[in-house]
Amino acid sequence: MLPLILSADYRAVKVNVIVLICIVIAVNAPLSSQASPTTPTADVQSDVLVISPQPFENSTEPELLDNPRDEDESVSTDHPVKYTGAQLWRISYDDQVRKNAVADLQHKFNVAMWNLNGTSVDMFLKKPVIADARKLLENAKVPFDVVIDDLQHAIDTENPPPEVIEQLQNRKGHRMTWSAYHRLSDIHGYLEYLANTYPEICSVQSIGNSIEGRPLLVLRISNGNAKNKAVWIDGGIHAREWISPATVTYIIDQLVEYREDQPKYVQDIDWYILPVANPDGYEYTHLVDRLWRKNRRPSVNGRCHGVDLNRNFGYHWGEQGASRQPCAETFAGMSAFSEPESLAQKNFFERSGADFQAFLSFHSYGQYILYPWGYDRFVPPDHKELDRLGREAAVLMKKSGGASYSVGPSGSLLYPASGGSDDWGKGTLGIKYCYTIELRDSGRTGFILPANQIISTSKEAQIFAYKVAETITHG
Numbered sequence: 282m283l284p285l286i287l288s289a290d291y292r293a294v295k296v297n298v299i300v301l302i303c304i305v306i307a308v309n310a311p312l313s314s315q316a317s318p319t320t321p322t323a324d325v326q327s328d329v330l331v332i333s334p335q336p337f338e339n340s341t342e343p344e345l346l347d348n349p350r351d352e353d354e355s356v357s358t359d360h361p362v363k364y365t366g367a368q369l370w371r372i373s374y375d376d377q378v379r380k381n382a383v384a385d386l387q388h389k390f391n392v393a394m395w396n397l398n399g400t401s402v403d404m405f406l407k408k409p410v411i412a413d414a415r416k417l418l419e420n421a422k423v424p425f426d427v428v429i430d431d432l433q434h435a436i437d438t439e440n441p442p443p444e445v446i447e448q449l450q451n452r453k454g455h456r457m458t459w460s461a462y463h464r465l466s467d468i469h470g471y472l473e474y475l476a477n478t479y480p481e482i483c484s485v486q487s488i489g490n491s492i493e494g495r496p497l498l499v500l501r502i503s504n505g506n507a508k509n510k511a512v513w514i515d516g517g518i519h520a521r522e523w524i525s526p527a528t529v530t531y532i533i534d535q536l537v538e539y540r541e542d543q544p545k546y547v548q549d550i551d552w553y554i555l556p557v558a559n560p561d562g563y564e565y566t567h568l569v570d571r572l573w574r575k576n577r578r579p580s581v582n583g584r585c586h587g588v589d590l591n592r593n594f595g596y597h598w599g600e601q602g603a604s605r606q607p608c609a610e611t612f613a614g615m616s617a618f619s620e621p622e623s624l625a626q627k628n629f630f631e632r633s634g635a636d637f638q639a640f641l642s643f644h645s646y647g648q649y650i651l652y653p654w655g656y657d658r659f660v661p662p663d664h665k666e667l668d669r670l671g672r673e674a675a676v677l678m679k680k681s682g683g684a685s686y687s688v689g690p691s692g693s694l695l696y697p698a699s700g701g702s703d704d705w706g707k708g709t710l711g712i713k714y715c716y717t718i719e720l721r722d723s724g725r726t727g728f729i730l731p732a733n734q735i736i737s738t739s740k741e742a743q744i745f746a747y748k749v750a751e752t753i754t755h756g
């Protein structure tokens with residue numbers, strides 16, 4: 282039994298309900314450094330970022346934490362998770378009364394937060410709690426909108442039906458389209474196709490394997506000029522953010538298949554692109570649980586799978602906004618780079634001789650261009666340059682007919698989250714332009730962005746990546 286280890290939260294102030302929950306977990310499920318020998322169970326996934334039911338003593342800001350998942354929600358690994366009747370609500374969040382009501386909602390009903398901005402929060406509610414949650418908000422006179430009234434319906438209709446996808450597949454030697462979300466084999470097959478078809482500019486390499494043994498494929502696109510600067514792009518580190526791999530592969534398509542149309546400063550960059558940084562999680566979202574976020578690390582406590590790979594990088598690892606609880610959505614892992622997926626990125630950068638000037642990690646959702654630091658509400662000394670690039674890009678994205686993106690340091694604009702890859706890129710690798718881009722949308726569909734928005738979202742992202750390329754080339 283290791284209650285002290287489990288209850289020793291990373292944060293300075295620990296006396297709150299979360300700690301009590303940790304102790305309960307510790308009593309029921311001792312922490313082990315080894316995976317459980319028993320058959321692991323899959324988890325109904327909903328808890329994302331949850332405000333502590335009680336504010337921390339030294340802060341007037343709400344802290345964003347995870348709830349541990351309920352044990353009785355576990356389901357068998359092979360059983361697809363259904364979200365019939367589950368809803369996404371947008372709740373006003375602009376004064377203390379409303380914040381207290383939201384905290385109450387979380388405390389009483391274990392409701393998960395999907396997104397947060399200055400005036401509202403997006404909360405995900407399972408069907409059984411909806412009636413009582415509605416009553417609570419109505420009694421507190423807190424306005425809210427139901428933005429998704431049946432999450433399962435949204436999931437069932439976000440992608441075209443399989444027979445339509447089959448018709449969409451082109452016959453050029455690969456199966457990728459940007460009219461549908463594709464399985465990992467289609468994405469990886471596309472990278473292999475490009476390497477075989479354009480060997481003079483493309484090569485593909487596996488930088489390591491996921492915990493379940495899937496390759497982490499990086500496509501390098503380069504004209505071979507030794508003086509080129511390099512840009513890293515990754516997608517899909519959070520499994521359920523399907524728009525991210527779709528967008529990243531769209532950028533690849535432009536860089537390779539439409540190469541002659543691209544500006545010279547784009548052709549003179551060495552691009553290193555990892556479209557699916559969490560391949561096990563990605564496949565799991567297609568086969569079992571559409572809302573899975575983490576990797577598929579077998580349970581370390583006999584109950585809950587997965588580590589949040591974007592809390593597992595080794596710069597200020599395990600500080601604010603990361604959890605030690607294996608059942609939490611932001612479980613940081615047992616140590617920095619404990620996960621093969623994040624370790625592979627570390628090893629890749631340590632081996633690489635490329636002149637990396639930018640590190641871009643694509644996520645969803647919320648429409649944000651975020652730069653370090655994420656681990657706290659500080660900014661790096663050159664933050665004005667990062668901010669200027671972000672704002673100039675956001676203007677271009679909007680001008681092109683795209684969506685509006687907010688720009689700022691992630692720890693201040695949103696909330697502190699330590700162990701992120703962008704902080705590590707900046708803080709450890711010393712790469713100047715590190716960004717996390719939260720793609721569409723701003724909350725109407727959340728993580729379940731319909732496939733008919735892939736291309737318009739991708740075009741915005743392409744504009745951002747090109748602005749980065751232009752800046753590092755011309756200043």
Ligand SMILES: [Zn+2]
Nearest residue numbers: 519522644645
């Ligand atoms: Zn994400």
